[in-house]
Amino acid sequence: MFTQDEAVPGPTKEEIRVLTISKARLKEGFCVIDIGCGTGGLTVEAALQVAPTGKVFAIDEDEKAVELTKINVAKFNLQSTVQVISGKAPEVLLNLPMADAVFVGGSRALREVLRASHQRLKKNGRVVVNAILLETSFAALDEMKKLGFKEIDVATVFVAKGHAVPAGTMMLARNPITIISATKV
Amino acid sequence: MFTQDEAVPGPTKEEIRVLTISKARLKEGFCVIDIGCGTGGLTVEAALQVAPTGKVFAIDEDEKAVELTKINVAKFNLQSTVQVISGKAPEVLLNLPMADAVFVGGSRALREVLRASHQRLKKNGRVVVNAILLETSFAALDEMKKLGFKEIDVATVFVAKGHAVPAGTMMLARNPITIISATKV
Amino acid sequence: MFTQDEAVPGPTKEEIRVLTISKARLKEGFCVIDIGCGTGGLTVEAALQVAPTGKVFAIDEDEKAVELTKINVAKFNLQSTVQVISGKAPEVLLNLPMADAVFVGGSRALREVLRASHQRLKKNGRVVVNAILLETSFAALDEMKKLGFKEIDVATVFVAKGHAVPAGTMMLARNPITIISATKV
Amino acid sequence: MFTQDEAVPGPTKEEIRVLTISKARLKEGFCVIDIGCGTGGLTVEAALQVAPTGKVFAIDEDEKAVELTKINVAKFNLQSTVQVISGKAPEVLLNLPMADAVFVGGSRALREVLRASHQRLKKNGRVVVNAILLETSFAALDEMKKLGFKEIDVATVFVAKGHAVPAGTMMLARNPITIISATKV
Numbered sequence: 001m002f003t004q005d006e007a008v009p010g011p012t013k014e015e016i017r018v019l020t021i022s023k024a025r026l027k028e029g030f031c032v033i034d035i036g037c038g039t040g041g042l043t044v045e046a047a048l049q050v051a052p053t054g055k056v057f058a059i060d061e062d063e064k065a066v067e068l069t070k071i072n073v074a075k076f077n078l079q080s081t082v083q084v085i086s087g088k089a090p091e092v093l094l095n096l097p098m099a100d101a102v103f104v105g106g107s108r109a110l111r112e113v114l115r116a117s118h119q120r121l122k123k124n125g126r127v128v129v130n131a132i133l134l135e136t137s138f139a140a141l142d143e144m145k146k147l148g149f150k151e152i153d154v155a156t157v158f159v160a161k162g163h164a165v166p167a168g169t170m171m172l173a174r175n176p177i178t179i180i181s182a183t184k185v
Numbered sequence: 186m187f188t189q190d191e192a193v194p195g196p197t198k199e200e201i202r203v204l205t206i207s208k209a210r211l212k213e214g215f216c217v218i219d220i221g222c223g224t225g226g227l228t229v230e231a232a233l234q235v236a237p238t239g240k241v242f243a244i245d246e247d248e249k250a251v252e253l254t255k256i257n258v259a260k261f262n263l264q265s266t267v268q269v270i271s272g273k274a275p276e277v278l279l280n281l282p283m284a285d286a287v288f289v290g291g292s293r294a295l296r297e298v299l300r301a302s303h304q305r306l307k308k309n310g311r312v313v314v315n316a317i318l319l320e321t322s323f324a325a326l327d328e329m330k331k332l333g334f335k336e337i338d339v340a341t342v343f344v345a346k347g348h349a350v351p352a353g354t355m356m357l358a359r360n361p362i363t364i365i366s367a368t369k370v
Numbered sequence: 371m372f373t374q375d376e377a378v379p380g381p382t383k384e385e386i387r388v389l390t391i392s393k394a395r396l397k398e399g400f401c402v403i404d405i406g407c408g409t410g411g412l413t414v415e416a417a418l419q420v421a422p423t424g425k426v427f428a429i430d431e432d433e434k435a436v437e438l439t440k441i442n443v444a445k446f447n448l449q450s451t452v453q454v455i456s457g458k459a460p461e462v463l464l465n466l467p468m469a470d471a472v473f474v475g476g477s478r479a480l481r482e483v484l485r486a487s488h489q490r491l492k493k494n495g496r497v498v499v500n501a502i503l504l505e506t507s508f509a510a511l512d513e514m515k516k517l518g519f520k521e522i523d524v525a526t527v528f529v530a531k532g533h534a535v536p537a538g539t540m541m542l543a544r545n546p547i548t549i550i551s552a553t554k555v
Numbered sequence: 556m557f558t559q560d561e562a563v564p565g566p567t568k569e570e571i572r573v574l575t576i577s578k579a580r581l582k583e584g585f586c587v588i589d590i591g592c593g594t595g596g597l598t599v600e601a602a603l604q605v606a607p608t609g610k611v612f613a614i615d616e617d618e619k620a621v622e623l624t625k626i627n628v629a630k631f632n633l634q635s636t637v638q639v640i641s642g643k644a645p646e647v648l649l650n651l652p653m654a655d656a657v658f659v660g661g662s663r664a665l666r667e668v669l670r671a672s673h674q675r676l677k678k679n680g681r682v683v684v685n686a687i688l689l690e691t692s693f694a695a696l697d698e699m700k701k702l703g704f705k706e707i708d709v710a711t712v713f714v715a716k717g718h719a720v721p722a723g724t725m726m727l728a729r730n731p732i733t734i735i736s737a738t739k740v
Contacts, residue, residue: 014577015574015710015712018573018574018577019570019573019574022569022573108352132355132356133350133352133353133354133355133356134347134353134354134356134507134508134511134524134548135352135353135354135508135511136353137504137508138504138505138507138508141504141505141717141724152717153716153717154504154716154717154724154726155570155714155715155716155717156546156714156715156717156726157570157712157713157714158343158345158358158528158712158713158714159710159711159712159713160343160358160360160361160710160711161708161709161710161711162319162696162707162708162709162710162711165318167293167318167320168318168319168320168321169318169319169320169696169709170317170318170360171317171318171319171360171361171709171711172360173343173345173358173359173360173361174358175345175355175356175357175358176345176356176358176526178504199392200389200525200527203388203389203392204385204388204389207384207388319692319693319696319709319733320693320696322689322693323689323690323692323693326532326539326689326690337532338531338532339531339532339539339541339689340385340529340530340531340532341529341530341532341541341731342385342527342528342529343527343528343529343713344525344526344527344528345525345526346523346524346525346526347511347522347523347524347525347526354511354524356524356526361711363689478722502725502726503720503722503723503724503725503726504717504723504724504726505722505723505724506723528713528715528728530713530728530730530731532689535688537663537688537690538688538689538690538691539688539689539690540687540688540730541687541688541689541730541731542730543713543728543729543730543731544728545715545725545726545727545728546715546726546728
C-alpha cells in the first residue's frame with residue numbers, strides 16, 4: 001500500500017494521476033522534475049515510465065512529504081531512478097539538469113516556479129500544472145502564455161466514483177481539478 | 186439556522202434544492218407530497234411557494250427526521266401549510282388527497298412509491314425524483330416510462346463550490362445528483 | 371416558444387437560469403438590471419418574480435439582442451415590467467435607478483461593469499455573474515473582493531441532460547458555468 | 556492525423572481514452588479484444604502498449620468502422636499487432652483466443668457481450684465498459700455483479716476543455732462517460 005499522512009496532500013487520485021501523467025507524454029529515458037511531490041504518487045508513476053534509463057527529481061519543502069516520498073519510492077524499488085530533494089522551488093531548480101517534463105502541484109509562488117521551469121525545460125519539453133484553486137488555473141494559463149509556451153491545453157476534470165452501499169451504488173464526487181499543460185518552443 | 190442531525194440525511198444543498206423545486210413547477214395553492222422529507226429542506230422550500238392557500242404533506246419513516254422537519258417548519262412559521270407524517274411510503278400515500286406534485290428522495294421501494302405517487306397525482310401533476318444512486322436513476326426513469334408519464338426529463342448535476350483558503354479559492358465538489366422528473370398524463 | 375437567433379447567445383438553459391435567478395434572491399417589487407440580456411431569458415424570469423410592482427432594465431449593445439428581448443418580453447406580457455435598453459455597459463448604467471440586483475453576463479469590460487454595478491446597487495443588493503470563460507471567473511471573483519462585496523459565493527455547475535435515442539438515454543453535457551454572486555455591504 | 560468519418564463514432568477523446576486504457580492495466584505481451592472498435596482509437600492505444608509481443612483483436616459489425624480502423628492501424632505501423640475483424644459480438648468472440656483484457660463500447664446486446672467476454676477472459680483478466688447511456692451504466696454494473704466479477708469500479712467522468720476565443724478561454728463540455736471496469740475471478 002501507498003504510505004500517506006494526514007498532514008501531506010496526496011496521493012493524487014488514480015484518475016487524475018493517470019491523466020496528469022499522460023499530458024507529460026513521458027518516454028523511457030526522460031528526465032522529469034516533480035515540484036511539490038507530496039506523498040510521491042506522481043513521482044512513482046513517472047519513474048515507472050522513464051525507468052530504467054530515465055530520472056525523476058522529486059521536490060518538496062515539507063520534511064514529512066520528503067520522507068513519505070522516499071518510503072513510497074523504496075516500495076516500488078525505484079531508488080535508482082528517483083532522487084528526492086528537500087527544498088523550495090524555484091530556488092532548488094537551478095541545480096537540476098535540463099528536463100523533458102516538469103510537474104507543478106499547486107504553489108503559492110506559481111508564476112516564479114513556472115518561469116524557472118521554463119528555463120529548465122528542453123526544447124519541446126512539457127510542463128503540466130494540476131490546479132485545485134480557481135486562481136491557480138488562471139495564473140498558470142496566463143503565465144504559460146506570457147512565457148511563450150505552445151500547445152497550451154486546459155482540461156477541467158470532474159470524477160465521481162461509485163461506492164457500494166446496502167441500497168446500491170452511491171456516486172461520490174472527487175474535487176474537480178484543472179490540468180493545464182503546454183510545450184516549450 | 187436550519188436544524189439538522191448526523192443521522193438524518195439533508196438538508197438538500199442549496200443548488201440541488203433550487204433545481205428540484207423548479208422541476209415541480211409549483212404555484213400558490215398547490216398540494217404537494219414530499220416523500221422521505223429528511224430534515225425538511227424541500228418541504229420548507231415547497232411550502233414557501235404554495236403558501237398560504239396550498240398544502241405540503243411531508244413523510245418520513247424515521248422518527249428523528251419527522252421531529253427535525255417539524256422543528257424546521259416551525260422556524261419558518263409554516264405549521265398551517267405543512268403536515269408532517271410519520272409513516273412509510275407507499276402505504277401512507279393512500280390516505281392523502283390528490284396532489285399537484287410529489288417529491289421522491291431515494292427509496293428502497295422506489296418503484297412501488299412511484300406507482301402509488303402516480304395514483305395520487307392529478308392530471309398534469311409533476312413527479313420529481315432525486316437520485317444519488319446509479320440504480321435509482323435507472324429505476325426511476327424505467328418506472329416512469331412504464332407508468333406512462335410524459336415530458337420525462339433527466340438532468341445530472343455536478344456542483345463544485347468555492348471555499349476560501351489562505352492560498353485562494355479551492356473548488357470542493359458536491360456529490361452529483363440525477364433529477365428525474367415527469368408529468369402525469 | 372422563446373424566440374432566438376443564431377447570432378445572439380441564449381436563452382440561458384433552464385437549469386442555469388433557475389440557479390442564477392435564485393442567487394439574486396429576488397422578491398416582488400425589486401428593481402433589477404440585466405447586463406447583456408441576449409435573448410432575454412433571465413430578463414423574463416426575473417420580471418416574472420418582481421412583477422407587478424417591480425422593474426427590470428435589460429441592456430444589450432447588440433441591436434438583434436435588443437429586438438429579441440423585446441419580442442420575448444411581449445410574449446409573456448411583461449412590457450410594463452421590463453424596459454429594454456440598447457446601449458453599452460458600464461456607460462448606460464449611470465442613468466438607471468438604484469437596483470436590488472444586477473445580473474452580468476460575460477463581458478470584455480467585466481471589471482468596469484462590476485465597478486459601475488457596485489455603485490448602482492442598494493445596500494444588501496445582489497450581484498450575480500455567469501462566467502463561461504476561465505478568465506471571467508477569476509476576474510469577477512477578484513474584482514468583487516476588491517470592491518468589498520460580502521458573502522461571495524462561487525459555484526461551478528456541470529449539467530448533463532438525458533436525450534432519448536433508440537438504444538436508451540444518452541447523457542449530453544451542457545458547457546459548465548461558474549456563477550459568482552455576492553452582496554453589497 | 557487519425558482518420559475518421561461522420562457515420563462512425565470516435566475516436567474516443569484523449570482524456571477518456573487514457574482513462575479507459577489505464578483501467579485495463581495493460582502490459583507488453585497481453586492479448587486484448589476491443590469490441591465495437593469504431594475508428595480504432597482504443598485499438599491503436601492498446602496496441603502501442605502490448606506490442607511487439609502482444610495482440611489486439613478489433614471487432615466491429617460496421618464495414619466503414621472496420622475500414623477506418625485498418626487505415627488508422629496502418630498509420631501507426633501496428634498491422635502485425637492488430638487483427639481487425641468484421642463481425643458481430645458476441646458471436647465473433649467464440650473463435651478468439653483467451654484474453655487479458657476486453658474493451659466494450661456501448662452495445663445493444665451488452666449483457667450477452669459481457670457474458671461472452673467473461674468466458675473469453677483469463678483469470679484476473681480485466682473488462683472495461685465505456686457507457687454513454689444511463690441504461691448501459693446500470694446494465695453493465697448489474698451484469699458484472701451477476702457474473703461474479705471482482706474489484707468492480709465505477710467512475711463517471713466529466714471533462715471540459717478550454718477553447719481559445721478572442722475574449723479568453725471558453726470551457727466546452729465533453730459528454731460525460733461512465734467507465735465500469737472489473738476483474739475476472
